[in-house]
Amino acid sequence: MTGQRAAKVAIIGSGCAAMTAAFELTRPELAGRYQVTVYQTGWRLGGKGASGRGPCQRIEEHGLHVWLGFYENAFRLMRECYAELDAAGHPNRAFRSWRDAFYPESYIGIADPDRNRGSGHVIWTSYFPPGKGLPGDPLTSHNPFTLQGYLLRTGALVRALLLGLETRRSGPAETRQPDAELEAAHSAPPTPERVAERSLRLLHQGILFTAAGLVEAATLLELVLKALPSYSDNLLLRFLTAFSAAVRNAFEELIERDDESRVKWEIIDLVIAIVVGVIRFGLLTDPRGLSAIDDYECRDWLRLNGASERALDSAFVRGLYDLALAYEAGDPARPGLAAGQAIRGSLRMFFTYRGALFWKMRAGMGDVIFAPLYEVLKARGVRFEFFHRLENVKLADEATLAPGERPYVQALEFAVQAKVRSGGEYQPLVDVHGVPSWPAAPDHGQLVNGARMRREGWDFESHWDRRKVADKTLKVTEDFDFVVLGVSVGAIPHVCKEILARDPRWRDMVANVKTVATQAFQVWLNRDARQLGWPGDPVTLSGFVKPFDTWADMTHVAPREDWPTPPASIAYFCNVLADPQSPPADEDTDYPARRRAEVRENAVRFLKQDICHLWPEAVDGGGQFRWQLLMQPDESAEQTAGEARFDSQFWTANANPTDRYVLALPGTLKYRISPLDNSYDNLTITGDWTDCGFNEGCVEAAVMSGKLAAHAIAGNPALEDIIGYDHP
Amino acid sequence: MTTREPAPSDDTDAAPDARAAPERLRRPEPKRTAPIRNAGRYLRGARSWETDADLGPAPGGAGADAARARAGPAGQAASDAAPCDDPVARGVALGYEVIEEHIRQGREAARGHSNGGGDGAEPVDLAEFLRRALYLYQDAGSLVQDFIEYLAHAPALEAALNLRRPPAEPPPAPGGTAQPAAPQTIGVALTTTRPAEAWTELSPGAGPFTPALDALRQAGGDAPAITDLRFALRSGGNGQMLHIGIPAGQPPGIYSGVILDAASGLPRGTACVRIGG
The missing domain is CATH 3.50.50.60 (FAD/NAD(P)-binding domain)
Known part of the structure; x- marks a missing residue:
C-alpha cells in the first residue's frame, strides 16, 4: 500500500x-x-x-446453528x-x-431406520468425551493438524463412539478399565523391537480385534516402504486389500441380527476404508494433501477403498451428509461431498475438537x-x-x-x-x-x-x-x-x-x-421433551426423515425470550429445500411467498406423520399430532385449534441467493x-x-x-x- | 459519492474518474494464494496441538520436539544416533509377521462362524469380538504412534520423508557459544507469462549441499513435466536460487519435485509451482 x-x-x-x-x-x-x-x-x-x-x-433463526x-x-x-x-x-x-x-453440547444422536422391524427408527445417541482445552485456546504450533495427532485421538474417539453408543433397546454403556500393563509399557522408550513384540503379544490375545490392528500395521509399513524402495507398494496394498476383504466378509454375515454390533462395525469399516485410501492414493506425500481426492464423491471414494455398502448407507454417514446439507439442488437422491474436504472435515470434527464436539449459543x-x-x-x-x-x-x-x-x-x-x-x-x-x-x-x-x-x-x-x-x-x-x-x-x-x-x-x-436453498421451522411447546416421549437429555440429532432430518433441542434459550409463561421446550428442525426445475426470474415477486407456503406444508406434514418417532407422546391415541402442544405468543388472542395453530410458530424458506447454503x-x-x-x-x-x-x-x-x-x-x-x- | 432519487440511468455518474486514478491504492502482492498442504507437515510433534499449559515441563521443549523429548534420553539417543536401516528392516519383517498372523486369525474367525450355525460348535461371541476389536484398535493406535514417533526422528528416514522439525539446539561448546551452521536456503525465480507462484521447502537443519532437481511433475495428472530448471548461486553467495521456466502452454495445476543432494542422492526438500488458469 x-x-x-x-x-x-x-x-x-x-x-x-x-x-x-x-x-x-x-x-x-x-x-x-x-x-x-x-x-x-x-x-x-x-x-x-x-x-x-x-x-x-x-x-427466530435462518436455521439451526451449532458451532x-x-x-x-x-x-x-x-x-x-x-x-x-x-x-x-x-x-x-x-x-x-x-x-x-x-455452552458445550456433547450429546449427539443419529436416527436410523429400524431394519429389523422394517418400520420406525432406532435412535443412536452418544456422549462425546470432553476434548482437552477450549476452542480458541493458544496453540504451541502454527500447524497442529498432523496424521500423528489424529492417530493419538483415534483411540479415544472410537472408544467413545463405540462404547458410548447405546440404543433405547440396549443396556447401559460398556466400560473398560485401562490396561495397566499397556499403560506402563507406553511410558517406555519406543523401539521397533518393543513395538513389534507388543504387537505380536496383542495379536495372540484374540481374533477379530486384529481387523483394525492389521490396517494400522500396514499403514506403518507404507511409511517404511517409502524409505526402502526395494519393497513394493503393491505388495503392501495387496496385503491390505486381502485382509480387509476377509474380515469384512466375516463380519457382514455375523452382524445381520444385531443392531448394536452392526453400528459398531460400520464405523470400524469406515475407518479402515479411510486408512486404506490414504495409503492407496499416496495422500501422505501428495503436495495437495487431502485435496488430491476432491474430484471423488466421498461415498464413491470410500467404496473404492473397500467400504461396505452397509457402512456407506449407515446412519453415521447419512448424519454427516445431513449436517453438511450435502444434497445437490436440495434433492435427497443427489448427495454430494468432495471426498478430500469431507475427510478433512471429519478429521477436524472428531479428532481436533476442544471442550465439546458441539457448542450451542445461549441466544x-x-x-x-x-x-x-x-x-x-x-x-x-x-x-x-x-x-x-x-x-x-x-x-x-x-x-x-x-x-x-x-x-x-x-x-x-x-x-x-x-x-x-x-x-x-x-x-x-x-x-x-x-x-x-x-x-x-x-x-x-x-x-x-x-x-x-x-x-x-x-x-x-x-x-x-x-x-x-x-x-x-x-x-x-x-x-x-x-x-x-x-x-x-x-x-x-x-x-x-x-x-x-x-x-x-x-x-x-x-x-x-453450487448452493442450495434451505428450510427450517421452530416450535415452542408447553410440554418438555420427556413429556413428549423423548427418553434422554436434550440432544442434537441428525439422519432423521427428510426434509427435516436434523432436530436440535433449543429449550436452553427460553430464559432469553420473554414469554408470560415460558415454553417447556423449544425445538428447531432444518435441512435443504428442493430447487424448482428452473430458477425464478427476478420479476417473480411471489416466489418467496410460494416457497414459504411450501415449507409450511412440509412442516405440518412432518408433525403429522413423522414426529411420533421422536416424540411418541406428542400424538394422541389415534396417532394425530396434538396441536394444542404448540404455544401461541399472544395468550389473550383467540386460541386456535387444530393444524391452523401451526401458524403461530416460525418457519422460513431460505431461497434468497444470499441465503443459500454453499455446497462442497x-x-x-x-x-x-x-x-x-x-x-x-x-x-x-x-x-x-x-x-x-x-x-x-x-x-x-x-x-x-x-x-x-x-x-x-x-x-x-x-x-x-x-x-x-x-x-x- | 453520488446519491440520486430514482431516475433514468445516468452514465455520467458511473463514468471513470480520471482524476482519481493516480491516487489509487493497490493491494500488496501476495506471497502466495493457496494453502501449503505439504507432506512434511504430517509428522510433527503430536503434542503441538495442546496448549502451553497442557504441555507442562516436557524436557526438550514444546512443539515438534516434545514427543521425542517425552521418550527420555534413551529414546532420543536411539532416534538420533542409531542407523535407520537395520531397525526399519526388522520392523518390516515383523510387520509381515503381524499381517500373516492377522490373516490366519481372520480365517479362523470365518471358519468359526461358518461352523457356528448349527453343527454343535461353540457359538461366536459377537460382543466379545467387538470389544476386542475396539481395544486393539485403541492399542494399535498407540503402537503406530510409537512407531511413527521412532521413525520420524530417525535421521535417515527423516531426510527421506522430508520431515519438518525445528533444528535441535546445538550442544554448548567448551569455553564458548556454539555457532549453528548457516541453514541452506533456496530462493525461486520464475520465468513465465502465466499467473504462477513457486516455493521450496527444505528439511530443517540441513547443512549446505549442492541441490539437484530433474523435473517438476503434476501428481496424478498427465501434463508434461516442467524441465526448464536451473540452480545458481545467489549474488553475494547467500544460498541458491532455483530458476524455473514455465512453457506458455503448460496446463494449470500444481507441479512438484524432490530436491536432492547431488553428492549423496538423498532427498533434501521439495520444490512446488502452482500455475493458475
Whole structure:
C-alpha cells in the first residue's frame, strides 16, 4: 500500500466472513490504517447467520446453528470480541464473556431406520468425551493438524463412539478399565523391537480385534516402504486389500441380527476404508494433501477403498451428509461431498475438537455473534450503512489501464432501500433481558416514510423486492480504496456482471460452486421433551426423515425470550429445500411467498406423520399430532385449534441467493477463488464459498476467509496465524 | 459519492474518474494464494496441538520436539544416533509377521462362524469380538504412534520423508557459544507469462549441499513435466536460487519435485509451482 492517509475499505455484506474482515482491519494495533464502512441490505447484520426477535421476543433463526469444537478461528474471534467489550466496561450485558454465551453440547444422536422391524427408527445417541482445552485456546504450533495427532485421538474417539453408543433397546454403556500393563509399557522408550513384540503379544490375545490392528500395521509399513524402495507398494496394498476383504466378509454375515454390533462395525469399516485410501492414493506425500481426492464423491471414494455398502448407507454417514446439507439442488437422491474436504472435515470434527464436539449459543446467533461484533466495530469507528443493496460492481474501463496495471473496481452502485430520519445512522439493536438483540423486522419509526413501507409490506431482505428510494454510487479513491465483497456466491451473477463478462475464472466459479436453498421451522411447546416421549437429555440429532432430518433441542434459550409463561421446550428442525426445475426470474415477486407456503406444508406434514418417532407422546391415541402442544405468543388472542395453530410458530424458506447454503460438491472445489487472489487489485472476495483452506459451508470457513481477505489488503493477520489454513 | 432519487440511468455518474486514478491504492502482492498442504507437515510433534499449559515441563521443549523429548534420553539417543536401516528392516519383517498372523486369525474367525450355525460348535461371541476389536484398535493406535514417533526422528528416514522439525539446539561448546551452521536456503525465480507462484521447502537443519532437481511433475495428472530448471548461486553467495521456466502452454495445476543432494542422492526438500488458469 502507498500513501499516508487511512485507506477506505468498503465491505459489502455482513456475514461471518465480512465481519471478520472488518474486525481484522480495524484492530487497534493497525493504528487506524483502515477506515471501514459496512454496506448491508436491510436492517440487520449476519447474512445466513442473522436472527431476529419475534413475538414474545422469541428467537427466530435462518436455521439451526451449532458451532463445532474445532472452529478455532471462529472461537478465537469471538473470545477477542467479548474480551474487548468487557474491557470497555460495556453495561447491561448478560453475556460478559464467550463462556457465558456458549455452552458445550456433547450429546449427539443419529436416527436410523429400524431394519429389523422394517418400520420406525432406532435412535443412536452418544456422549462425546470432553476434548482437552477450549476452542480458541493458544496453540504451541502454527500447524497442529498432523496424521500423528489424529492417530493419538483415534483411540479415544472410537472408544467413545463405540462404547458410548447405546440404543433405547440396549443396556447401559460398556466400560473398560485401562490396561495397566499397556499403560506402563507406553511410558517406555519406543523401539521397533518393543513395538513389534507388543504387537505380536496383542495379536495372540484374540481374533477379530486384529481387523483394525492389521490396517494400522500396514499403514506403518507404507511409511517404511517409502524409505526402502526395494519393497513394493503393491505388495503392501495387496496385503491390505486381502485382509480387509476377509474380515469384512466375516463380519457382514455375523452382524445381520444385531443392531448394536452392526453400528459398531460400520464405523470400524469406515475407518479402515479411510486408512486404506490414504495409503492407496499416496495422500501422505501428495503436495495437495487431502485435496488430491476432491474430484471423488466421498461415498464413491470410500467404496473404492473397500467400504461396505452397509457402512456407506449407515446412519453415521447419512448424519454427516445431513449436517453438511450435502444434497445437490436440495434433492435427497443427489448427495454430494468432495471426498478430500469431507475427510478433512471429519478429521477436524472428531479428532481436533476442544471442550465439546458441539457448542450451542445461549441466544440467537445474531445476539451472541453479530450484536457483540457490531458493538465492538462501532466502538472502533466502523460505519454501518444499512438498507443498501448492491446492484453492480463496476470495473474501470480496460482502455484506461496503464501498461501492466491490473483491472480494478471503479465504482460500487447501490440501491438505497430506505433513508434514516434526520440523516443519521440507523440504530439496529433492542435490549432483551440485557442482551442487545436484532428485531425480526426493521424499526420503521426510524425510516423516512417508514409507516408507508410497513403498510405496503416492503421486504428489505427479499431478492425479489427491488423497491428503493434512491441510487447511490461510490467511486474509487473518493469513497473507497479497497472493496471486500462479502456477499454470497449466489448473489455474484446479479452484482458482478462485468467481471463475469470478462473473466472465465469467475464464470467457472459461478457455474461450479453450487448452493442450495434451505428450510427450517421452530416450535415452542408447553410440554418438555420427556413429556413428549423423548427418553434422554436434550440432544442434537441428525439422519432423521427428510426434509427435516436434523432436530436440535433449543429449550436452553427460553430464559432469553420473554414469554408470560415460558415454553417447556423449544425445538428447531432444518435441512435443504428442493430447487424448482428452473430458477425464478427476478420479476417473480411471489416466489418467496410460494416457497414459504411450501415449507409450511412440509412442516405440518412432518408433525403429522413423522414426529411420533421422536416424540411418541406428542400424538394422541389415534396417532394425530396434538396441536394444542404448540404455544401461541399472544395468550389473550383467540386460541386456535387444530393444524391452523401451526401458524403461530416460525418457519422460513431460505431461497434468497444470499441465503443459500454453499455446497462442497466433488469436482467443484478447484473452481473456487481465494480471497488472496489479486486479479483485481483493489477487490477481494470473502465468504465460505471462497478457496479458504476449509472449503465447506460453515462458520469456521467464513471466518478463515474473512481473515484471508484482511490479509490480502493489510498483510495481517499472518497466514500462519489462520489455524488450519495449511491443513493437509 | 453520488446519491440520486430514482431516475433514468445516468452514465455520467458511473463514468471513470480520471482524476482519481493516480491516487489509487493497490493491494500488496501476495506471497502466495493457496494453502501449503505439504507432506512434511504430517509428522510433527503430536503434542503441538495442546496448549502451553497442557504441555507442562516436557524436557526438550514444546512443539515438534516434545514427543521425542517425552521418550527420555534413551529414546532420543536411539532416534538420533542409531542407523535407520537395520531397525526399519526388522520392523518390516515383523510387520509381515503381524499381517500373516492377522490373516490366519481372520480365517479362523470365518471358519468359526461358518461352523457356528448349527453343527454343535461353540457359538461366536459377537460382543466379545467387538470389544476386542475396539481395544486393539485403541492399542494399535498407540503402537503406530510409537512407531511413527521412532521413525520420524530417525535421521535417515527423516531426510527421506522430508520431515519438518525445528533444528535441535546445538550442544554448548567448551569455553564458548556454539555457532549453528548457516541453514541452506533456496530462493525461486520464475520465468513465465502465466499467473504462477513457486516455493521450496527444505528439511530443517540441513547443512549446505549442492541441490539437484530433474523435473517438476503434476501428481496424478498427465501434463508434461516442467524441465526448464536451473540452480545458481545467489549474488553475494547467500544460498541458491532455483530458476524455473514455465512453457506458455503448460496446463494449470500444481507441479512438484524432490530436491536432492547431488553428492549423496538423498532427498533434501521439495520444490512446488502452482500455475493458475
